[in-house]
Amino acid sequence: MPAPPRTPTRPPSRSRISSIICWPAALSIAFIPLYARRLERDPAGAERLLGLILGTTGVAVVALTAILWWQTPRLIDWAFGGFDAETRSLTARLTRIVLPAQIFVVTGGVVRAALMARGSFRAQAMAPLVYNAGIILGGVILGPRIGVEGFSWGCLAGAITGLLLLPLWDARRQGVRFQLRVGFVDSDFLRYAALAAPLTLGVTLLTVDEWYDRLVGNHLAEGTIALLFYARVLMQVPIRVVGQAVATAAMPTFSRLHASGDVAGLNRLVEDTLRVALGVALLSATALAVVAEPVVRVLYERGAFDPEDTARVTGILRIMLFAVPAWVLQQIAVRAFYAREQMWSPMLLGTAVAALAIPLYVMLGRTSGAEGLAAAGALAIWVNALSTLVLGRVLHGGPSFAPLLGSVARGGAVAAVAGFAAVLLPARGEGLAGALAELALAGAVFAALAGAGIFVLGDAPLRAAAWRILRRLWPGAAP
Numbered sequence: 001m002p003a004p005p006r007t008p009t010r011p012p013s014r015s016r017i018s019s020i021i022c023w024p025a026a027l028s029i030a031f032i033p034l035y036a037r038r039l040e041r042d043p044a045g046a047e048r049l050l051g052l053i054l055g056t057t058g059v060a061v062v063a064l065t066a067i068l069w070w071q072t073p074r075l076i077d078w079a080f081g082g083f084d085a086e087t088r089s090l091t092a093r094l095t096r097i098v099l100p101a102q103i104f105v106v107t108g109g110v111v112r113a114a115l116m117a118r119g120s121f122r123a124q125a126m127a128p129l130v131y132n133a134g135i136i137l138g139g140v141i142l143g144p145r146i147g148v149e150g151f152s153w154g155c156l157a158g159a160i161t162g163l164l165l166l167p168l169w170d171a172r173r174q175g176v177r178f179q180l181r182v183g184f185v186d187s188d189f190l191r192y193a194a195l196a197a198p199l200t201l202g203v204t205l206l207t208v209d210e211w212y213d214r215l216v217g218n219h220l221a222e223g224t225i226a227l228l229f230y231a232r233v234l235m236q237v238p239i240r241v242v243g244q245a246v247a248t249a250a251m252p253t254f255s256r257l258h259a260s261g262d263v264a265g266l267n268r269l270v271e272d273t274l275r276v277a278l279g280v281a282l283l284s285a286t287a288l289a290v291v292a293e294p295v296v297r298v299l300y301e302r303g304a305f306d307p308e309d310t311a312r313v314t315g316i317l318r319i320m321l322f323a324v325p326a327w328v329l330q331q332i333a334v335r336a337f338y339a340r341e342q343m344w345s346p347m348l349l350g351t352a353v354a355a356l357a358i359p360l361y362v363m364l365g366r367t368s369g370a371e372g373l374a375a376a377g378a379l380a381i382w383v384n385a386l387s388t389l390v391l392g393r394v395l396h397g398g399p400s401f402a403p404l405l406g407s408v409a410r411g412g413a414v415a416a417v418a419g420f421a422a423v424l425l426p427a428r429g430e431g432l433a434g435a436l437a438e439l440a441l442a443g444a445v446f447a448a449l450a451g452a453g454i455f456v457l458g459d460a461p462l463r464a465a466a467w468r469i470l471r472r473l474w475p476g477a478a479p
Helices: 011-021 023-041 043-070 072-079 085-098 101-117 122-146 149-173 187-201 205-217 224-259 263-290 292-300 307-321 324-339 344-356 358-396 401-423 431-457 460-473
Strands: none
Touching (some): 023 101, 023 187, 043 187, 101 122, 101 149, 122 149, 187 344, 205 224, 205 324, 205 358, 224 324, 263 292, 263 460, 324 358, 401 431, 401 460
C-alpha cells in the first residue's frame, strides 16, 4: 500500500516544543478559582489581584520571550538538528516573528479568565476565531508578496487583536477595572504561582498521547505517524466541541460554587455536567464513526492518498473514537479539582497513569502497528478518566457513579439505534460526489433518530440540554 504523505516527525523534538508552548493555558486555569473566590468576597480586591497577575506574568513572559528570541538559532538546532542551513535560517526567522505572540496568549488568557469568572464567555468564544482569521488573512494578503512569512505575521497580528485587545475591550465594556502592578514576591502572586506549578510541570495523557504515538510510531512501518495524524485530527473534533467547550464553560461556575461554600451544589453541578457531556460525547463519537469513511474520502483522498489509505485511516479513527467519552470525562473531571484549587492530586495521578502506560503503547504498537497505538491511547485515557472520577469521589464525595452509568446506558442506546440505522444505508457511489451524498444522507438519518431518541430514552439532564438548544433555535419550542 502506498503510504500517505508523511508529516515531518521527530518525536523527541516535538515533545520538547509542546512542553514549551502548552503552559499558557495552565496560567489561565490557575487564575480562575483565585479570582472567583476574591470576586465573591472582595470585588475591589479582585481588581487588585487581576492587575497584579496580569502585570507580573506580563513582565515574566516578555523577559522569557526576549531570551527565547535571542537563543532561537540554538533552540532550532536543539529541536531540529537535521535541518540544512537554508531550512534552519527560515525556521529561525519565522520563529522570531511568532514568538512575541506568546506575550498576548498569556496576558490575554488572564483577562479572558477574569471575564469567564464573571460569567462572560464572549471574548473566549471570539478570540480563537479572530486569531485564526489573522493567520488566514496574513497568508492571503501578504503571502503573494513575502511568501510563508505572511502566515507568521498574520499569526502575530491575530494574537494581538484576538487574544489580548478583544478581551481588554470586552472587559472595559463590562466595567472591569484594574491597575497593572508587578510583584514577584507578593503573597497573592506566590499563591497563584503555586497553583499554576503542577499544571505546567505535570505530564498527563492529555498532552503525551500524541508524543507516545510519535515515539513508538517512528520505529514502525513507513507512514504510521501520518496515518495516526490524519485520524487524530478528526478524532479531536468532538473532543474540542464537547469536552473543551463544556469544561471551559463549566469551570467558572464550579469555582463560584466552591468560593461560596456550596459543596452540595458543586457536586450536583459536576455530576449533571458529566452526564450531559457523556451523552453528547457518545452521540458525537458514534455519529463520526458512522460517517468516518466518507469524511476521510472528502477531506483526504487525493494525490498520493488513495482508497487503501482511506480504509486504514477510517479504521484507526474508529478505534480512537472509543476514547472520546473518556477524553471528555477527563477534561471536565479535572476542572472540578481545579475549581477547588487542588491542582496536585489530579496532576500526580495523570502523570502516574501516563508513565505506566508507556509499556502498553510499546507492546500494542509493535504487535498491531498504528491500530495498536490507537487502541493503547484509548485504553490509557479510559484508565485515566475513571481513576480521576474515583479520586474525586474519595476526596469530594462526588460525583455518584450510578447516575453516570445510567447516562452511559441511555446515551449508548440512543447512539446505537441511530448508528445502526445509518450504517444500513446503501453506499451512494464513488468519488467526491458519492462521498458527499453518503455523508449527507447518513448524517441526516443519524441526527433525526438521535434527536428523537434523546427525548424518548435520554436521561433528564440530556433532555433538558436538548430543550435549551431547541429554545435557542426556535424560541416558541417548549417542553
